[in-house]
Amino acid sequence: MAFIDTALSYDPVRRRCDLLFDGTDLVLDDTPVTPVLLCVGLDRRAHSDDELPDTTAQGYAPATLNARRGWCGDCLDKLGRLAGSRLWLLKRRKQDEPTRLLAENALREPLEQLANDRGWPISAMARWVAPGVLGWQATVQRTTIAINQAIA
Numbered sequence: 001m002a003f004i005d006t007a008l009s010y011d012p013v014r015r016r017c018d019l020l021f022d023g024t025d026l027v028l029d030d031t032p033v034t035p036v037l038l039c040v041g042l043d044r045r046a047h048s049d050d051e052l053p054d055t056t057a058q059g060y061a062p063a064t065l066n067a068r069r070g071w072c073g074d075c076l077d078k079l080g081r082l083a084g085s086r087l088w089l090l091k092r093r094k095q096d097e098p099t100r101l102l103a104e105n106a107l108r109e110p111l112e113q114l115a116n117d118r119g120w121p122i123s124a125m126a127r128w129v130a131p132g133v134l135g136w137q138a139t140v141q142r143t144t145i146a147i148n149q150a151i152a
Helices: 033-041 072-076 097-118
Strands: 008-011 016-019 122-130 133-140 143-150
Touching (some): 033 133
Antiparallel strands (some): 008 016, 122 133, 133 143
């Protein structure tokens, strides 16, 4: 079964995704790039036993309504599945092996769901690439996506 998505492009300088426009219309994408960017880039709702990052050091306290975050479109999934990853929970963690392992698990969680939905082989890994910077890499089919993100 073929899947077509509206194409997303990741801008590493601005650290965000945007829809691709070819000048007259939105670009369509039949590669794994767009679904991987969505499943890893969206914030999955935290589990009840997840330790939430401390945001009080940034000068604000999270609203109780959305402290566990989550994508609003989750309510539309008839099977009750959640979109996105829980990588956002690692934002204030220490640079150590337990954090790296948590990152790999947070990365695999949505990718395995994507692999099951679309029948694509996947692999995922995370490693420390610089002080306070976690690099993760996901390979789906024969496409590899690698992104670095600040931790700590």
